[in-house]
Amino acid sequence: MAGALDGELVHYLPTITSHLREAIAPRRGRPSLEALACVGNIAKAMGPAMETHVRSLLDAMFSAGLSSVLVESLEQITISIPSLLPTIQDRLLESISTVLSKPQNAQTRTSGTPSRVNTTNNMQQMSELSGSALEQLALQTLARFNFMGHDLLEFARESVVVYLEDDDGATRKDAALCCCKLVVNSFSIVQFSLSRSSRAGGKRRRLIEEIVEKLLIAAVADADVSVRNSIFSSLHGNEGFDDFLAQADSLTAIFAALNDEDLQVREYAISVAGRLSEKNPAYVFPALRRHLIQLLTYLGQSADSKCREESAKLLGCLIRSCERLILPYIAPIHKALLAKLCEGTAGVNANSGIISGVLVTVGDLARVFYTSAKHSHSHIDEEEYRVWDILHLVEQLCLALNDEFRRYLPVILPGCIQVLSDAERKNDELRKDAVDALCCLAHALGEDFTIFIPSIHKLLLKHRLRHKEFEEIEGRLQRRGPLILGSVAAQKSIRQPPVEVISDPLSDMENDPYEDVHKQLKVHQVFL
Numbered sequence: 001m002a003g004a005l006d007g008e009l010v011h012y013l014p015t016i017t018s019h020l021r022e023a024i025a026p027r028r029g030r031p032s033l034e035a036l037a038c039v040g041n042i043a044k045a046m047g048p049a050m051e052t053h054v055r056s057l058l059d060a061m062f063s064a065g066l067s068s069v070l071v072e073s074l075e076q077i078t079i080s081i082p083s084l085l086p087t088i089q090d091r092l093l094e095s096i097s098t099v100l101s102k103p104q105n106a107q108t109r110t111s112g113t114p115s116r117v118n119t120t121n122n123m124q125q126m127s128e129l130s131g132s133a134l135e136q137l138a139l140q141t142l143a144r145f146n147f148m149g150h151d152l153l154e155f156a157r158e159s160v161v162v163y164l165e166d167d168d169g170a171t172r173k174d175a176a177l178c179c180c181k182l183v184v185n186s187f188s189i190v191q192f193s194l195s196r197s198s199r200a201g202g203k204r205r206r207l208i209e210e211i212v213e214k215l216l217i218a219a220v221a222d223a224d225v226s227v228r229n230s231i232f233s234s235l236h237g238n239e240g241f242d243d244f245l246a247q248a249d250s251l252t253a254i255f256a257a258l259n260d261e262d263l264q265v266r267e268y269a270i271s272v273a274g275r276l277s278e279k280n281p282a283y284v285f286p287a288l289r290r291h292l293i294q295l296l297t298y299l300g301q302s303a304d305s306k307c308r309e310e311s312a313k314l315l316g317c318l319i320r321s322c323e324r325l326i327l328p329y330i331a332p333i334h335k336a337l338l339a340k341l342c343e344g345t346a347g348v349n350a351n352s353g354i355i356s357g358v359l360v361t362v363g364d365l366a367r368v369f370y371t372s373a374k375h376s377h378s379h380i381d382e383e384e385y386r387v388w389d390i391l392h393l394v395e396q397l398c399l400a401l402n403d404e405f406r407r408y409l410p411v412i413l414p415g416c417i418q419v420l421s422d423a424e425r426k427n428d429e430l431r432k433d434a435v436d437a438l439c440c441l442a443h444a445l446g447e448d449f450t451i452f453i454p455s456i457h458k459l460l461l462k463h464r465l466r467h468k469e470f471e472e473i474e475g476r477l478q479r480r481g482p483l484i485l486g487s488v489a490a491q492k493s494i495r496q497p498p499v500e501v502i503s504d505p506l507s508d509m510e511n512d513p514y515e516d517v518h519k520q521l522k523v524h525q526v527f528l
Helices: 010-024 033-063 068-080 082-100 117-126 131-144 153-165 169-196 198-221 225-237 239-245 248-257 263-276 281-301 305-321 323-344 352-376 382-421 428-462 468-478 515-520
Strands: none
Touching (some): 010 033, 033 082, 068 082, 082 131, 082 153, 169 225, 198 225, 198 239, 239 248, 248 263, 248 281, 263 305, 281 323, 305 323, 305 352
16 A cells, blocks of 8 residues: 555654554554565555654564564565665564574673573563474575675674584585574675785684584585485585585585485585595596595496486586596596486386486587587598587497487488588598498398489599498398398388478489489388
8 A cells, every 4th residue: 555655654753653653563462464564565665755764663563573574574674675685684683693692502601792681581482483494484584585785604603513414414404404594694794804904804714614614514414315405405505605615524424424325415515525626636537536436336237217317317427527637538438328328228127217317428528528629620520529529429329329220310310411411511531420320220120221222332432432331231232132231121020100201301312323323212201
């Protein structure tokens, strides 16, 4: 209504404020949460014109105790009336401190820590929440609310870190996220302090180190996977932690998490460790190298299909996170992945999860190899390296998947022949790779590949290229013998799906020595 009246409500604000105060802090009964929400909504609608009236309501609002409605209302007020932000920050910190004050911390609390002990009982009695729910709200508010300008590291150490050992898993998770958020917020303050006073900066650094140490203990030892996951997610998402995580003690904890029972935690640990290899390579590389060997062993020898699937995914994560480590091991990794592809598509051993994980990892490995090759041969066109990677991937997939790959041939075949025929490319090695891929496709297609033989022969003559395997295929065609002896397509007599026509992508057939054969096979059906 205040928004609709567009300022006409100003004359009624004193009366409205009086009624809101009575509803928020009644003489009898519990405070009205609707009245608390109304204060925030009116402040949003009226803006700075409401400042005096809202200021007079703050005592009543905070006397109602900490609640989610109060926090939302205060957020609206600070956005609409910025001048009230410092006052609300101080009052809200006092409320949070009251909730988070545990008996064992009362004597250790420093004078600089926000507290209002004499109101503890009143606030907890008035609040709609109690126990763990109230503590969780306080932790969430401390992490979410705008406390810009306040240095809360010491408060976090004294009043928040203790909740990392709480009996309630949800409380431990909120405490972990709160600690991470407060540390992240302090990074800019640390930089400011370092530039003005090395003593103050050193104190803050020690505080952060102490908090990070507690976080890493929880990240490794907490029984609740959601707690471990939330901590590593925060560490993974902010590089500001890296200077502290790159220390030997911190890295030991991260390496322990490489063997966590949860896949997501292991992925986060690998990503963080890979990122830290730039900060402390002498400590990180040996551990990641051992983990690489472990993953390859699990991928190749584990009897558990889930273990093999997760190993493939983690191997891809390691490749993405630490390319410098992977470069010397591209060949054995490639060999292991190809072997797993062949095994994963064979009969009773077929496993879509393993195949999916391996294919993603093959893509990651190709990207790393492409980047390395690009730096080693910068004179070669970038696009040609992309084509080279794709051709080799086609060759590997065709060899591994065999008949399973037939459904993709209508799209892939024309592309491979286009690489071979492109007059703008003056790279014979690239054309040779294209013929290698086409020969693999010939093995997959069997006799159905016949239609493409004349066109490929013509292009090889044009570019003066010789290819031993293709010449063998061509010789069989001239002898009117089977194109691929013992091919999978010829051996299988199972029922095939409906046919699909693949036509020759090259229409120019001039000077073709196999023109007669081509005419006979002008319309050729390929069983897919």
